[in-house]
Amino acid sequence: MNNKIVTAIAWLGLAGCSHVSQITPSTGHIDAVTPPAPVAAIPQPVKITPFVPAPKAKNREQTYSVVVNEVPVKEILFALARESKLNVDIHPSIQGKVTLNAVDQTLPAILERLAKQVDLTYKVENNVLYVAPDMPVLRTYKVDYVNMSRDTTGFIGAAAEIASTGRSASTGTAGSVSTVTSNGTGAANSSRTAVNSESKNHLWETLIQNLRDLLAETDKEVIISRTASPSQAESPATTNEGSNPAQPLLNPSQTTLPPAASNARNAQEERDQARAEYKTLFAATVIASPETGVISVRATSRQHEKVQEFLDKVMASARRQVLIEASIVEVTLNDTYQAGIDWTRLGGGFNINGSLGTTGIVSPSGVAAAAGSVSPFVVGYSSNDISLGLRLLQQFGNTKVLSSPKLMVLNNQTAVLKVVDNLVYFTIQSQISQGLTTGSTNLQSVTTTPNTVPVGVVMSVTPQINDLGQVNINVRPTISRVVSYVNDPNPQLANANVISRIPQIQVRELESVLRVNSGNTAVLGGLMQDNIQQASDRVPEVSKIPFFGKLFTARSDFTIKTELVIFLRPIVIQNATLESEELQSYKQYLPSMQLQQKLDESAN
Missing domain, CATH: 3.55.50.30 (Phage tail protein beta-alpha-beta fold)
Structure with missing residues (x-):
C-alpha cells in the first residue's frame, strides 16, 4: 500500500517538471472558414425521356x-x-x-x-x-366558364342634311290648312348611312335553356311498376267473328255493333287501363349553379349520353381563344404616291380583288368579308410577320405607328382597347337681366357643365373561331384627334364677354366583318385625308412696319396627304402556355428569363 502511494507522488513530481510546448496554433485551426464557391450560371434543366415499359400481351376478349x-x-x-x-x-x-x-x-x-x-x-x-x-338518375357535370353575361352594342353612321332649295308657306282657313311650295321640293333632302351591331354572350342562361329543351325532346314514359299482366297489356284485338258470339243488348236504344268491333273496343280499353296503371311520366330536371360551375341533370342513361355530347361540343367551342396582333399605322405619302399606297409593288404576298377608291368589301386570299359590313378598302396579306409589312410601307413615305395592341380573346367575346386622352371642355349657360340704364345688362348667374370627349385610339374586336382554325372577326377601329377649337356663338355669352371654346374633333373609323386564317395578316386601308399646313417667314422688326411690312413677309400653304393602314393578325391558341409554339416567343419577357440572361452575360 505504501509503495503505491510513493509511486503516485513520484508521478506527480515528474509531471510538474515536464516541458511546456511553445507552438502557436495556426489561424483557422478549429474554426476554419470555407471559401465561397465560384458563381456560375444556372445550368439548363436536364430533359430526361421517361421510360416507357414494353406493352404487355392482352388476352383477346371473348x-x-x-x-x-x-x-x-x-x-x-x-x-x-x-x-x-x-x-x-x-x-x-x-x-x-x-x-x-x-x-x-x-x-x-x-x-x-x-x-x-x-x-x-x-x-x-x-x-x-x-x-x-333505364330509370332517371342524377348526375353532376362540371362546366368551367366564367359566370358573366355580356352585351355589346355598336353604332357607326353618317348623315348629310341638305337644305331645301325652295320655300314653303302654310296658309290656313277655317277648319283646313294648306301648304304652298314654290321653286323647289319643299322638304329637306337627307342622306343617312348607319350600321348597328349587337352582340350578346349569355352562355350560362343559354346553356341551361338548351339542356332543358334537349331533355324535353328525349323525355319519355318510364315503367316503375306493373299491376296488369303483360299479356293483357300487349294482347292484340280479336277479329275472329266465330269465337265471340253476339250477346243480347240490355238497353234496346243502344246502337248494335258487330262482334268484331265490340271485341276490339274492349281490348283497346283494357290496354289503355293497364298502361295508365303501370306507367308514369318522369320529367327530366336541370339544376345549375353558375357560381360554382356545376350542373346537375336528372335523366335516363340515354339522355345523359346526349347531355354529355352536347356539353363537350359547347365547351370545346367556348374555350377556344385567339391572340390578335394589330398595328395601326399612319403613312405620310410622298409626292410620288399621292394617289395612295400602290399595293401591287409590295410583292406577291398581297392579293387585291379591287381598286383603290372602291367602296365596299373585297375578298383577298385568306380573307373573306361578310355581307353587310362597311370598309373603304380591304386587302389580304399572306405574310406571318407584321413588321415586314411595316418595313415595306416605308417606300411610300414616312410611317408612324399610332398603336400596336395585342389582345387574347375567347371565342365570341368582345375585347376593347382604349388609349385616349379625355379632353375636357365646358358648356356655359348664363342668365342676363336688363340693367337699370338703357342698353345695359346685368349678368346674374353663369352655369358651367364639364364635358369630356375621348381623343386617341379605340378598337374593339369580336372573334369567332371555327373547327378549321379560321377566324371570323368583327373589327372596329376608331382614331380621333383635335383639329381646332371653335367659340360658342351664343349671343348671351358674347354680351357677357365669356368665351366658351369647344374642340373640333376629326374621327377616322371603319367597321368590317372578315375571315382570316390563323397566322395570316389582314390589311385594312384606304382611309386618306389632306392636312393643310401654313408656314411663314419674315424679317424681324421690318415686317412689323405698317403697309411696307408685308413686302418682307413670305407665306406658303402646303398640303400633306396621309393614309391610315391597319394590320390585323389572328393566331388561334391551342394551348395557352408559354411552352406552346404560338406563345413561346413571349417567354423571353418573363422576369426569370431576363435574370437568367443577365447572369449569362455576367458569366461571359
Whole structure:
C-alpha cells in the first residue's frame, strides 16, 4: 500500500517538471472558414425521356354471335349470361322482343345494342350481370366558364342634311290648312348611312335553356311498376267473328255493333287501363349553379349520353381563344404616291380583288368579308410577320405607328382597347337681366357643365373561331384627334364677354366583318385625308412696319396627304402556355428569363 502511494507522488513530481510546448496554433485551426464557391450560371434543366415499359400481351376478349328475330329480351340475356359464365339478375319490369343480328361481337357491344331497342341499363359486378330499367338518375357535370353575361352594342353612321332649295308657306282657313311650295321640293333632302351591331354572350342562361329543351325532346314514359299482366297489356284485338258470339243488348236504344268491333273496343280499353296503371311520366330536371360551375341533370342513361355530347361540343367551342396582333399605322405619302399606297409593288404576298377608291368589301386570299359590313378598302396579306409589312410601307413615305395592341380573346367575346386622352371642355349657360340704364345688362348667374370627349385610339374586336382554325372577326377601329377649337356663338355669352371654346374633333373609323386564317395578316386601308399646313417667314422688326411690312413677309400653304393602314393578325391558341409554339416567343419577357440572361452575360 505504501509503495503505491510513493509511486503516485513520484508521478506527480515528474509531471510538474515536464516541458511546456511553445507552438502557436495556426489561424483557422478549429474554426476554419470555407471559401465561397465560384458563381456560375444556372445550368439548363436536364430533359430526361421517361421510360416507357414494353406493352404487355392482352388476352383477346371473348366474342359472341346472336341472330334472333322477335325473341324476348329475357331469353337473350339468359343465353348471354350462360355463355359468358356470368350470374344474371334481371328486373321484373324488363319486357319486350328483340330482333338482332350480331356476329363476333363482345358482350358489352351486344348489351349496348340491346339497350337501344329495350330501355335497360346494365352493369357487371362480382361476376354478376345486373339488368334494370333505364330509370332517371342524377348526375353532376362540371362546366368551367366564367359566370358573366355580356352585351355589346355598336353604332357607326353618317348623315348629310341638305337644305331645301325652295320655300314653303302654310296658309290656313277655317277648319283646313294648306301648304304652298314654290321653286323647289319643299322638304329637306337627307342622306343617312348607319350600321348597328349587337352582340350578346349569355352562355350560362343559354346553356341551361338548351339542356332543358334537349331533355324535353328525349323525355319519355318510364315503367316503375306493373299491376296488369303483360299479356293483357300487349294482347292484340280479336277479329275472329266465330269465337265471340253476339250477346243480347240490355238497353234496346243502344246502337248494335258487330262482334268484331265490340271485341276490339274492349281490348283497346283494357290496354289503355293497364298502361295508365303501370306507367308514369318522369320529367327530366336541370339544376345549375353558375357560381360554382356545376350542373346537375336528372335523366335516363340515354339522355345523359346526349347531355354529355352536347356539353363537350359547347365547351370545346367556348374555350377556344385567339391572340390578335394589330398595328395601326399612319403613312405620310410622298409626292410620288399621292394617289395612295400602290399595293401591287409590295410583292406577291398581297392579293387585291379591287381598286383603290372602291367602296365596299373585297375578298383577298385568306380573307373573306361578310355581307353587310362597311370598309373603304380591304386587302389580304399572306405574310406571318407584321413588321415586314411595316418595313415595306416605308417606300411610300414616312410611317408612324399610332398603336400596336395585342389582345387574347375567347371565342365570341368582345375585347376593347382604349388609349385616349379625355379632353375636357365646358358648356356655359348664363342668365342676363336688363340693367337699370338703357342698353345695359346685368349678368346674374353663369352655369358651367364639364364635358369630356375621348381623343386617341379605340378598337374593339369580336372573334369567332371555327373547327378549321379560321377566324371570323368583327373589327372596329376608331382614331380621333383635335383639329381646332371653335367659340360658342351664343349671343348671351358674347354680351357677357365669356368665351366658351369647344374642340373640333376629326374621327377616322371603319367597321368590317372578315375571315382570316390563323397566322395570316389582314390589311385594312384606304382611309386618306389632306392636312393643310401654313408656314411663314419674315424679317424681324421690318415686317412689323405698317403697309411696307408685308413686302418682307413670305407665306406658303402646303398640303400633306396621309393614309391610315391597319394590320390585323389572328393566331388561334391551342394551348395557352408559354411552352406552346404560338406563345413561346413571349417567354423571353418573363422576369426569370431576363435574370437568367443577365447572369449569362455576367458569366461571359
